[in-house]
Amino acid sequence: MKALKILIILLAITGSTVWSFQKKVVEVKNGKLSIEVENIFSTPCSQPIEYSIGNVDERFGMAREDFQKIVMDSEKIWENAMGMNIFEYNPDGLVKVNLIYDERQASSDESLKLEKELAALNSSANVLNKNYDDLKISYEKKSKEYEENLAQYEKNLKKYNNKVDDWNKSDKSSQSEYEELKDDKKDLEEEYKKLDKERKDLNSQSEKINGAVKKENKLVNNYNSKVNTYKDKYGATREFEKGVYSADIINIYQYQTEEDLRLTLSHEFGHARGIDHVENPLSLMYYLMADQDMDNPTLTNEDIREMKNVCEIL
Structure with missing residues (x-):
């Protein structure tokens, strides 16, 4: 007993x-x-954490419904891996998920704008380079043809002048020779007109090439200026809080893509469940969002271990 x-x-x-x-x-x-x-x-995770959507700042350019969908997708990263209903959307849920616009997103937006401008300038530079190369190839081809035609003209002119000298030294009695000289002169005049047109075309194309070079130099200077601006503002490694969980509130301050936003939300949901940071850089709960797979986020052993610990799952 x-x-x-x-x-x-x-x-x-x-x-x-x-x-x-x-x-x-x-x-x-x-x-x-x-x-x-x-x-x-009953275990600490017997009941899911109920959350609701709070403030969604319109400056992010994201509809409230779209934000809610991404939030719901982010919780599934935990639930699919753990096989549990750990979080649950409820319009009146205690935990509020907010999208807060401040200097972090403003800086990110400006950085993205500069990157797009640099990409556009680079694309324009590529077009200008191709245009310059095409003009140069065409110029070199026409210049070669012009030099060959000029050499032939000078050869024909010399031949004509010799015939004229011979004619002047002769008794000038041959009408056929005289007519031949007249024809040769006419041909030379036509050749000269053609050469002059080719010369003007070459000069015009040379001006186009010079104009393309000036445009390219201006664009390169603009590009380099924006690169220097970008380096000055964003070149150094920056660490800042993209999101924060505190006192039943999840605030998201910055993201670049929807995949980035989803990963950050999943990280903050982990904190909402009581999980601290872990040491594996690939983990969802690593303090820095950098090396994780944003497109196909998965929990590491460390993430799963910590969730089991807070949920008291053996």
């Missing part, structure tokens, strides 16, 4: 951490309440 009493006491003591009793109203019968007392197996 003594051993039995000790056993019962031990069971009562050890059981008190996992068992609780609550009264539940089942129904009303004949004007009387029918009360049922049931045993509930």
Whole structure:
């Protein structure tokens, strides 16, 4: 009997951490309440944390419904891995999830704007480079043709001048020779007109090349200026709090992509459940969002271990 009493006491003591009793109203019968007392197996995570959507600053350019969907997706990262309903959306939920716009997102937006401008300038530079290369290739080809035509013209001109000299030294009696000289002169004049047109075309193309070079130099200077601005403002490694959980409030301050936002929300949900930071850089609960897979986030062993610890799961 003594051993039995000790056993019962031990069971009562050890059981008190996992068992609780609550009264539940089942129904009303004949004007009387029918009360049922049931045993509930209880752990810290028996009931999901209910959350609601609070402030969604319109400066993020995200609709409230879209933000809510991403929030709900973020909790699934934990729940799918743990096989438990750990978090649950409720319009009146105690934990408020807010999207707060401040200097962090403003800085991120400016950084992204500069990056887009640099990308656009780089794209324009590529177009200018191709245009310059095309103009240069065309110029070199036409210049070669012009030099060849000019050499042929000078050769024909010399030949014509020699024939004229011979004609002048002759008795000038041959009408056929005279007509031939007239034809040669006409041909030379046509050749000269053609050469002059080619020369003007080359000069025009040379001006286009010079103009392209000036445009490219201006663009390069603009690009370099923006690169220096970007380096001055954002070149150094910056660490700041993208999100914070405190006193039943999750505030998200900065994100760049929806995947980034989802990962940050999952991290803060971990804090809401009572999990501290872990040491694995790949973990969802690592203090810095950098090396995790944003496109396909998964929990590491450290994440799972900490969730089991706070939920008292063996």
